[in-house]
Amino acid sequence: MQIEEAKQKFVQAWGALGSQWGINKTMAQIHALMMLSKEPLSTEEIMEELSISRGNANMNIRELIDWSLVSKVFKQGERRDYFVGEKDVWKIAKQVAKIRKTRELDPILKLLDEIKQIDTDKKDEESKHFQKMVGDVHKLALNVDRLIEGIFKAEESWFWDKILKLFTK
Amino acid sequence: MQIEEAKQKFVQAWGALGSQWGINKTMAQIHALMMLSKEPLSTEEIMEELSISRGNANMNIRELIDWSLVSKVFKQGERRDYFVGEKDVWKIAKQVAKIRKTRELDPILKLLDEIKQIDTDKKDEESKHFQKMVGDVHKLALNVDRLIEGIFKAEESWFWDKILKLFTK
DNA sequence: TTAAACTTTCAAAAACCACTGAAAATTCAT
DNA sequence: ATGAATTTTCAGTGGTTTTTGAAAGTTTAA
Numbered sequence: 160m161q162i163e164e165a166k167q168k169f170v171q172a173w174g175a176l177g178s179q180w181g182i183n184k185t186m187a188q189i190h191a192l193m194m195l196s197k198e199p200l201s202t203e204e205i206m207e208e209l210s211i212s213r214g215n216a217n218m219n220i221r222e223l224i225d226w227s228l229v230s231k232v233f234k235q236g237e238r239r240d241y242f243v244g245e246k247d248v249w250k251i252a253k254q255v256a257k258i259r260k261t262r263e264l265d266p267i268l269k270l271l272d273e274i275k276q277i278d279t280d281k282k283d284e285e286s287k288h289f290q291k292m293v294g295d296v297h298k299l300a301l302n303v304d305r306l307i308e309g310i311f312k313a314e315e316s317w318f319w320d321k322i323l324k325l326f327t328k
Numbered sequence: 329m330q331i332e333e334a335k336q337k338f339v340q341a342w343g344a345l346g347s348q349w350g351i352n353k354t355m356a357q358i359h360a361l362m363m364l365s366k367e368p369l370s371t372e373e374i375m376e377e378l379s380i381s382r383g384n385a386n387m388n389i390r391e392l393i394d395w396s397l398v399s400k401v402f403k404q405g406e407r408r409d410y411f412v413g414e415k416d417v418w419k420i421a422k423q424v425a426k427i428r429k430t431r432e433l434d435p436i437l438k439l440l441d442e443i444k445q446i447d448t449d450k451k452d453e454e455s456k457h458f459q460k461m462v463g464d465v466h467k468l469a470l471n472v473d474r475l476i477e478g479i480f481k482a483e484e485s486w487f488w489d490k491i492l493k494l495f496t497k
Numbered sequence: 498t499t500a501a502a503c504t505t506t507c508a509a510a511a512a513c514c515a516c517t518g519a520a521a522a523t524t525c526a527t
Numbered sequence: 528a529t530g531a532a533t534t535t536t537c538a539g540t541g542g543t544t545t546t547t548g549a550a551a552g553t554t555t556a557a
Contacts (some may be wrong), residue, residue: 162455165446169462172439181348183515194461197453202534212517217535238525239533248464250362263348270341277334284366286331292363293338294385295417302488319471324476325490352545371504381547386505407555408503498557505552512545522535527528 166195170209181259185211186219190228193244199232201239227254249315260307268304271297335364339378350428354380355388359397362413368401370408396423418484429476437473440466 169192177187189205206216220242223229228251229244245251274293278286309320339360346356358374375385389411392398397415397420414420443462447455479487 162447162450162458165443165462166458168439168443172436176432176436179350179428181350185515194459197457213430213534213537214518215516218516223533242350246461248461248468252468259348263345267341267345270337274334274337278331281331288366289331289335292415292417293334299417299421302491305495306491309491312495313394321494322471322478325494326481332533382504383548384546387546390505440501501554501556503552503554506545506550508547508549510545512543514543515541518537520536522533524531524533526531526534 165170169195179301180255182255183219183222185209185215189216190223190244193223193229193242194246196244199234199241201241205241226258229245246250253311256307256310260304264300264307268297268300271300330331338364349424351424352388352391354378354384355391358385358388359392359413362398362411363415365413368410368412369411372408395427422480425476425489426480429473433469433473433476437466440469
């Protein structure tokens, strides 16, 4: 396998992974390209490499900027915009976790909290079971929330070191 | 808020959560209904509660059975099939993690391994950078893999206890 | 064996989502 | 100011996924 082929595979794989994780395929592919390129890339180059339209490239680059995974850079004497992607894989993972937590986990936690308030004095079987299930889900969601919060603050090597030891000890 | 309203909200929320996580909305909603019901449910009851067609109900119930989140039960003297959903939230989470790991993480790990073999002797900057990025992603993916494997074996309270202590100590 | 009860299948329709491409808006150099 | 270069927008198109509903298939009781 040659390097160009390997790059293609990486970009494809990143796109597939992205779409399984709620990230637009093209957005993930653009990000993959940028991870692999030390040099900033222009919209033209991205359109070219992925064979996509200008509109598509533009929209997804902006979305990546919104996610703070890509930033604009200005090239000396050049008029067009160039972009660089975040290359620290740990930072990328944390950033994705942060955004998805805000968009998905936080609202669920809020809702579960609300639902728990309801109907708390009912003593019939149905209500008790409902309370138990909501409570169980809420507990798990809270723990996941704390885990993610912990990850945000953690340094990568420390975190994996501790986790691995947890399971071997 | 009355209990019926609360149930509706829970089912809706579960559906939304599911679709953000690559699980069909209806499939997630059916599972939510089953978590909340102590009694087994029939296809008819599910169609009714969610206002969906028979075909849709049938397909998604079977998918849930494939995921081992729901099982068929036979009701004494009843002809039609009834179904019960897994209610242990930790087991549910582990089961979803297991299936998604097999479908998504494992193939990615395999591919990254393959890609790493390529082009290893090249000494130019581009190749070196490519090798580094692929290696970094691979390392993270391996660690996530080990974490998930650890979770499979862990008992819930033990796991969260250890994790929480990790971050507070 | 028959027929009613029930389940499964699947082609077509509907709903959903991403992409294109060209026009409008913006930026920059002269 | 003017126009060339570049970016942004968005209505329309096209592709994918989900859902429907009715027909085919299966099971059970009599």
